[in-house]
Amino acid sequence: MRAIDALAGLLTAALALNGGIGSARGQTSAPATPSVGTVAAERKPISKSLDFVGRIEGVEKVEVRARVVGFLEDVLFKEGDVVEPGAPLYKIEQAQYQAEVQKAEGAIDISQAANALAIIQLQRAEDLVAKNAGTVVARDQARAQKQQTEGSILSDEANLKTAQTNLGYTDIKSPIRGRIGRTAVTKGNVVGPDSGVLTTIVSQDPMYVVFPVSQREFLKSAQAGKRPDPKSIKVRLRFADDSLYDQLGQIDFVDVSVDRGTDTLLVRARIPNPAGALTDGQFVRVALEAGQPQEKVVVPQAALIADQAGVYVFAVEDGKAVTKRVKLGGDAGVDAIVEEGLSGGEQIIVEGLQTVRQGAPVRASPARASAKGM
Structure with a gap:
């Protein structure tokens, strides 16, 4: 009898233990309700874009180049600064071009002196012809000489303008107001038309x-x-x-x-x-x-999910996640414009989407601000 009682006790203990294990297994297998973050689908005025x-x-964009050849004496700007029209940028050695100006001025003086003499000679020739003391040929030669000296004056004046222009090119200045880039050459180099772009404004x-x-x-x-x-x-x-x-x-x-x-x-x-x-x-x-x-409905782009059937979002209704198929109408910054599928005010899930299933219960709370623009 004692042996039978002992065996019955062991069986009772084993059944009790199995029942406890089963209860524990039942408690751990019950899924927890997932927490999700939501934002309201908003209606906003949206311009078609x-x-x-x-x-x-x-x-305005200017590539600054040298127009005369010469030794670069100085770079007169700071790279990256805003320069005004007429601001000096580069200075090229001027001695050669100042000499050209003086040479052209001297040539004009010579031409003007020759022209003054030609005027006197023409006047004398005309007087002699009027008195029948001179020849018509001599008068015509004097007239031609005067025209030649007048032409020399015009030519020399043009040479002077060219020399003065070249002298002016030795001071390279900004033609516009703008931000200036880095310089391609530095003081001490020889620059000229073949040097390429010196800098850009x-x-x-x-x-x-x-x-x-x-x-x-x-x-x-x-x-x-x-x-x-x-x-x-x-x-x-x-x-x-x-x-x-x-x-x-x-x-x-x-x-x-x-x-x-x-x-x-x-x-x-x-x-x-x-x-x-x-x-x-x-x-x-x-x-x-x-x-x-x-006025259009917008939702965060972070809420959008795509599958073979199209695009959808999860909304929370009566404590459950519900699928909402949507038709999109473009972007509005970090938001997506919804043409069809939402009317505005729906609580759209943007956080915890990986744990959400259609029709499953969820515990919703307002999403973090950073999650709205993910």
């Missing part, structure tokens, strides 16, 4: 943004019967880090022919640059906005 890639260009305010527009976009506008006035189109710029430039531009030129290689038309806009944030040669994203803004 077309996006392009453009390049910044200076309105680029005007700073305003600037141009130049961008190609495909024929497809122009055809769309034509088919829709929309020919907006270029002056009514707002030009916005966005930098490589996706930050928005704080000035608006205006289209001022559309090329007259299509590039046959790229099938695009070149468009140019003028845009203010008071703080110098735009730099010649810089790549930017260009957004053209026309017409009155229309």
Whole structure:
């Protein structure tokens, strides 16, 4: 009997132990409700826009070159500074060109003296002919001599202007206001027309943004019967880090022919640059906005998920994650414009998407600010 009682006790303990293990397994297998961060789908006034890639260009850009040959005596600017019109940039040795000016001035004096003598001789020849004491041939020769000396004066005056011009070229000055680049030559070098570009000056305010527009976009506008006035189109710029430039531009030129290689038309806009944030040669994203803004639903691009059926987002309804299929209408900065699928106000999941399943319960809370623009 004792053996039977002992065996029954062991069986009872084993069954109790198995029951405890089963209970523990049941407790650990129950999935926890995932936490998610949400933002509300907003309705915002959005202007219809077309996006392009453009390049910044200076309105005025000058390549400074030497126009006479000579020894470079001095470089008179600091690289990177803004220079004014007429500011001295380089100084070339002047002695040779000053001598050329003096030589030309001396030649004029000689020509004028010869011309004065020719005038006197012509007058005498005419007087002798009038008194029948001289020949017509002598008078004509005196007249020709006077015309020759007058021509010499004109030639020498032209040589003087050339010499003076060359002397002026020894002082190289800025023709425009703008920021000056690095110098390609330093003091002590011999420079001349064959030396290439000495430095470059680029005007700073305003600037141009130049961008190609495909024929497809122009055809769309034509088919829709929309020919907006270029002056009514707002030009916005966005930098490589996706930050928005704080000035608006205006289209001022559309090329007259299509590039046959790229099938695009070149468009140019003028845009203010008071703080110098735009730099010649810089790549930017260009957004053209026309017409009155229309109210659209926007959601953070971080909320978008794509599959074979298209694009969707997860919204929270009654404590559960619900799939919302959406049709997009472009970008609005870090947000995406939703044309169909949302009406605004829905709580859209942007954090914890990796743990979300259709119809599964979720614990929603406002998303962190950094998560909205991921």
